[in-house]
Amino acid sequence: MGVEQKLGNLGIVTTSLEKAVNWSRTRAMWPLLSGLACCAIEMMSAQASHYDMSRFGMELMRASPRQSDLLIVAGRVTRKMAPVLRRLYDQLPDPKWAVAMGDCCSCGGVFNNYAILQGVDEIIPIDVYIAGCPPRPEGLIHGILTLYEKVENEKLTKWK
Amino acid sequence: MNEKLQNAIQVLQQKYGCEAHVHRGEHTLFMSADNLFEASQVLRDDFGFNLFASLTATDYWPEEEPRMHLSYQFFSIEHNMHLRLRVPLAGDNLNVPSIEKIYPNANWYEREVYDMFGVNFDDHSDLRRILMPYEWEGHPLRKDYPLGYEEPQFTFNFDAIDLRKPKATE
């Protein structure tokens, strides 16, 4: 009613800055192509035509960390790989998010021994954890949608 | 096929005086570390064992004599026969000649056994760690190396385990 209706007829939309920026961030979030182990195969299945992730904005996976927004850690992280993963995360430009896909990166999974990090949150701050060994592609998509909900509720004051 | 295998075993037994052992249809010869290089050469050249299938080690700690057994698996494609050579090693003398010059395949297998068990291979061209990070200390698959698992913390022992856990220094 009122001024918005008149402006709408003129082709002007009003919204808050937070909502606009968060909306645009979730609509084209490109992940980094960093599959490590078995969960990477399910990530590839989710990207393929049957469970299409491009519907949700993840049209392609960028190979370079400087050109991506999201780090999907898919697979078990060993002590030899941990510094490499940390370096990749540091190379992602802000704003960035990280998703731990699967049991091995959430909590160490089946493997509780000298070679595997018990959860990748030992080195990287994670936004969403997806359970499953490996999680089904629908599970991954549900995790991505949960991440989108989280991003849409981010506040202006917390932006980096 | 079986005669050729028996022939090979007999020749090796006569030359090196090793015991033969048959278990579940598999033939094993116990060889000492000094004779290993020549025996592998004889197997490849005279008896046609051209595929070196696998090398692994078993640790028998806390027994010191022998501390480890190395298991070499050979396969002959034309005659379709398997043979295993087992090399017992004493705890204070974990040295074996490398058979890399006979089977180029053996390069990485020996690196893996060095990495996981600490067995030293003489004349190896490139003996470094392969599966663990380069500056890792210790040899993981030995029986006196701990599994390194994170203990499950229940409410009754939460604090006790927390004291033992390594903390990240900020």
Next chain:
Amino acid sequence: MAQLQEVSLDEIRHLVSDRAISGETMLLNMGPQHPSTHGVLRLLLELDGETIVHCIPDIGYLHTGIEKNMEAKTYQKAEVMTDRMDYLNTVGNNLVYCLAIEKLVELDVPERAQVIRVVLTELQRIASHLVWLATQSLDLAAQSVFLYCFREREIILDLLELVSGQRMMTTYIRPGGVWRDVPEEFYGAVDDFVNMFPKRIDQYDGLLTKNPIYIDRTKRIGVISAEDAVAWGLTGPTLRGSGVAYDLRKFQPYSGYEDYDFDVPTQTSGDVYGRFMVRMEEFRQSLRIVQQGMKRLKETKGAPVHSNNRKYVPPPRSEIGVSMESLIHHFKLWTEGFNAPKGYVYFPVESPRGELGCYLESDGGPKPYRVHFRAPSFSHLQAISKLSKGHMVADLVAIIGSIDIVLGDADR
């Protein structure tokens, strides 16, 4: 976490030529995170312009310590970890572990269980080759083949889910047989797949086999002769591309493979194209085996699918309520597990990658004293330095695709 531990020049000085030390050639790191290395593989390349002088692979970024972890669990519980080694051939990993246990404890497996094992292993072989074809074509820029192959793979994963409940890590094959009988819908579903799949293989053939760009990128690349291939320990389709017809299903048959009628394709060129043709033909041969297996399955409906030996195989739930012995067997298997006699065995099988062997040593207890898997990808990666000498960096990508490595297998 500490700083990045890199291989300094001192450590690899003996592996690169003198020109690298003087600076004439360039040392390039094709790192663990790379779109075309099929997993976390690190390659140190010494390049003279675009040509590779030396290629040094560096593995261990996925070393999970599975062998040591399995020593701490009982035989049945440790089987779960075998799935996660070569994650594209999960049924095959379970199979090799169970075959080694059955050889060690001398356990019988009924015929229907063997037929189910063969059918699932061949379906898994087709699924693994589909991922190989998808990633190889993706690396050589034929991106639509990737989408087609994953479409077919979804059907096979649906079949595996129908049988066991899980798409990839099934743990369906257990010592003594399989977990439970296949459901009724399985027969119709596999028949539909078998009828539909040959036309799809023809589709991939039509897209790639005579494609001049594909031929240019794969012929005369990564050539290895038959003697060299055997000396470097190559097995499986990688070896058969060089002309040696070594297939463990024919040489040392297991699980009833001697009763099936199939050919072993070989090519003599020894290059990337030869290996590609071998694997394309293996699709058709695996389909033949699945067809024969399904016929035998339909004939043996109602037969037992696991051994009756209650010391190793748990009794059915219905018996536990009525028989005291079954209850005791169940209790013993669940708390302590079965004991294997002292001794050691080595059992090789033919995985889609090559010879996958399981070395199992027992000291008489309920836990495996030492279990080692002879991984085909581990041996094949050694040969990369020989295969890629003199080629360009773009050819290296085709070579890595053709030897079909899975880093979970190589690092275990």
